[in-house]
Amino acid sequence: MSGISRRRFLAASLAGCAATTLAAPKKALASGIFTGYPESMGVLVDLTRCIGCRSCEAACNAEQNLPDPLLPFDDKSVFDQTFHGGTQKRRTDENAYTVVNRYNPEGGEPVYVKKQCNHCAEPACLSSCFVNAYTKTPEGAVIFNKKVCVGCRTCMVACPFSIPAYSYSSAFDPLIKKCIFCHETRLKNGKPPACVDICPQEALTFGKRKDLLKIGNQRIQTHQGRYLDHIYGENELGGTSWMYLSPVPFEQVGFDPNPGNEPIISHVKDFLSTVPMVLAIWPALFVGFQLLAKKQAGHGDHDHDSEKQHDEEGAEQ
Amino acid sequence: MKQLLNHGIEPVDSHVNRKTDKAWSLKDKLFLGLTPGQYLGQALRNPFNWILGLILAVGLPLIAYRYLNGLGAVTHSSNDYPWGLFLGFGLFVMVPLSASGFMLGTSVEIFGRHDFAPIERLALLNGLLGYFFAVVYLLADLGQPWRLPYPMFVSFGPAAVLFLVAWHVATYLSVQVAEVSVAFFEWIGWLGGKRFIRRIAVGLTVAGIILSTLHQGALGALFNYAPGKVHPLWYSAPFQWIHFFVSAIPAGLCMVIAVSTIIMKTMAWRCDKNYLDNLDRCTLGLAKGASMALITYLAIKFIGVAHDNEWGYLATGWGAWFLLEIAVGVVLPIVLFAYAVRHQVVKVARWGAFITVFGIALNRLNTAIISFNWQLYQEIPHVFEVIITVTIFAIYIIVYRFLLYRLPILYSWKSQTEESYAAETVPQSSSSARNTPSPAGAMYRKFD
Known part of the structure; x- marks a missing residue:
């Protein structure tokens, strides 16, 4: 026995x-918690400067070889579009890696908000991917390897900003589609992404993330009352490469006001x-x-x- | 089938046709000892087959349509709701309902509760098929299903919860194939294979417990990636995986009761005396186990609410829905099981089991689809998505029944070689059960 x-x-x-x-x-x-590459690049989005011209959307589609949308990029009626019973504004999808939406905060001027991948320091999409399709590059971009994607779409469930989209219409080669910070064509060579380059209002500032934080705080200091004293993305969800300055509380312009400062992986x-x-x-x-x-x-x-x-x-x- | 039985036809349950004393051929075994004409006749007489046929007639073309035109053509899966019914039902519901294999395996092989042996094989098969069809649902849902082996062989994301799920489900599937193969080896008559599996049974069972603990929990932990999207009442950062694991226990046990009830009503001819005589006792035993698991689950669900201080949500509409899920899916079965066990009323236990299965399914659907994106909008599945989900479930039922009709799951295989072996050795043996290595067989003799 x-x-x-x-x-x-x-x-x-x-x-x-x-x-x-x-x-x-x-x-x-x-x-261990990864707080980001020290020399990581980023973009500071100043919501007080954006006028909703959508030239960033047009530049993005051109740079990423995305098809033209149904309505031309200078058509302002898209700001009135709502979806799912009027509850949702436009969002990123397989043919639009960035979208600008208009918000009408209580008793104020309309605020235009550009949405795209925020390129987290410790991205939820990356940590949830079981084939390791995502990479956070030292330059700060979160890029995607389409050769290994199985199409489980966990990254879409995981992304706290609901950014990654899927080409559901494709039968044989459906893939995750998201902003990659123009990594291959520009960022790798030290150049700003297409949307930043084209912005006529300098609403988008490209630079090293640590410098952008300084610039942001400077603007808040210099223009008292113009900005909310908060840079969204400095600490949110472990920090993001794209950060926002806003004239109004962030929940009034479509942001989750309390996403926590922990990256998703810590949950x-x-x-x-x-x-x-x-x-x-x-x-x-x-x-x-x-x-x-x-x-x-x-x-x-x-x-x-x-x-x-x-x-x-x-x-x- | 009943008509044929009335005409004196016995379904295959051994290698040798007792009437002619000739060995059954593989074809005979496949046709249950009937002629093809008789077999077709009984299949066509069964109205349930016509319903299944209708579902397949509509569903199979739709499945083809899905693969030719992509997910977008048949589902409402969207960029906001990446997971629809295929995963919400197929993966998140089927897997807990298949926890039966490891639960009964543990009771019988580890804790030595051989009184549950008559129902062990059914529980193992239920586990195997549930997992297998969870993978089938997954293949319907993945954007590029042909890349399913990628996390195993091509590109590794070992820090991801889904990586663990993929590996564990794949490994556990092989463990379950091995466990169920005992019945298959008996059926084809290869005793060497059966003996080998019996020798590693404890190892297989322990592997089953480990893998089940982790991937049942991991399915819950998948939602830890979406703390802001799942409603707080269905989300608990520290306890999500424990909630999923613990609720899988009553789900698996009750699924066995539910399936055995359906079998009793629809294919009693295939069950042997040992199975039928022990069924009521086993059912009450399983009900007892399920009620303890449900009480634990109830407690930890409210600990989850208390831990995150979510009491305020209970007063909202979502809270009412949550309380309804708990009242119907957890509290009601606890009451029914308590009554059933106290008064030995098997029928009530069976009702309790069906309600538990429904309750756990509702919990998973609530977590994965209904309360998901609670701050956005409600997703309603596409009608094609519903039809494909039902079709795959119909195929599951067909395969399930096909195996139950043939393999010695509900009856003991009467092996001639073993019988003759027994005849030779019984005089020297202290126990007549010596020649029947399977616990089910051992019990059969013991209870006789």
Whole structure:
């Protein structure tokens, strides 16, 4: 009996160890909070300067070879478009990596808000991707490797800004579509993205993220009363490369006012850190239970035990 | 089938036709010992087959249409609602309902509760098929299903929860194939394979517990990626995975009760005496286990509400919906199970099981679809999406029934070699059960 148990125990332990070895990198990769590359670039969006000309949208579509939209880029009627029973404004999709929406805050001038990927320091899309399709580059862009995307769309569930879109219309090559900070064509070479280049109002300021924070605070200081004393994206969700200055509270212009300062991955770490523990402890625990139950059965029910024994002997033959 | 049984036809349950003393061929086994004409006749007489046929007639072309025209053509999955019914139902509901395999495996193989052995194989098969069809649903949902093996072989994202789900579901699927293969080996008559699996049974079962704990939990942890999107009442940062894991336990147990009830009503001819005689007792045992798990689940659900101080939400419309889900899906079954166990009324336990299955399914749909994006708008699935979901479920039922009709899941295989072996060795053996390595078989003899 002991021989059998030992072998069984060893087999189970071996399986457990193999599983633990497999799982070990999870913990290693999951630990520690990444606050961003020091020389990361970024863009500061000044909502007080944007006039809603949508030239950034046009420049983006040209740069990224996206098709022209149904309504031309100078058609202002898109600001009146709403979707899903009037609850939603325009959002990014497979043919538009950036959109500008108009908000009418209480008793004030309309505010135009440009939306695109905010290029988080520790992106939710990246950490939720099970084929590692996303990369945060040292320049600050979050880019996407279309060659490995399986199309599970977890990144879309994970993105707190609801940015990644999917080309649902494609049957054979559907992919995640999102702003990549013009990484391949511009950012890599130190050039600002197309939308920043074209902006006639200098509403978009391109620079090193740490310098942009200084510029932002300077503007808040110099123009007292013009801005809310807050740079959205400095700390939100672990910090983003694209940051916003606003004249009104952010919830009035379509932002989540309290997304928290933790990156999304920190909500998942509790679970991820239990994984190696379960893998390491369960084998011994449950094989132990089995041995205990067997012993007990031997005490009270001899017939049963001998039956088991024979069973195993039978299996040997 | 009933008519044929009345005419004295016995379904295949051994290698040898007892009437002619000739070995059944594989074809005979596949046709349950009937002639093809008889088999077709009984299939056509069954009105349920016509319903299944109708579903397939509509659904199969739609599935083809989905692969030719993309997800956009058949679903309302959108950029805001990336996951629709295929995952909301197919993955998040099917997987907890398949926790039966590891629950019964653990009870029988680890805790030595061989009194549950008559129903163990059904629980294992239920687990295997549930997982298998969760993967089928996944294949319907993935944008590029042909890349399904990528997380295994091509590109690794080991820090992602879905990576863990993918690996664990794949590994667990193989574990379950091995566990169920015992029945298959008996059926084709390869005893070596069966003995080998019996030898590693404990290892397989422990692997099953580990993998189940982690991926049942991981399905919950997937929603930890969307703290702002899932309604706070269905979201709990520290406990989400425990909520999913714990609720999978009653879900799996109750699914076995539910399936065994349907079997009892529709294919009692395939069950042997051992199974039928033990069913009521096993059902009450499972109900007892399920009610303990449900009470635990109820407690930790409210601990979740208390931990994040979400009491205020209970007074809202979402709160009413949450309380309804808890009242119908958790509290009502607890009451029914308590009554059933106290007064030994199996029928009430069966009702409780069906309601629990419904309640857990509702919980998963609430988390994945209904309360998802609660601050945006409500997504209504596309009618084609519903039809495809129903079609895959119909295929699941067909495969399930196909296997139950044939493999020794509900009955014990009467093996001639073992019988003759037993005849030779019984005189020296202290126990007559010596020759039947499977616990189900052992129980059969013991209970006789």
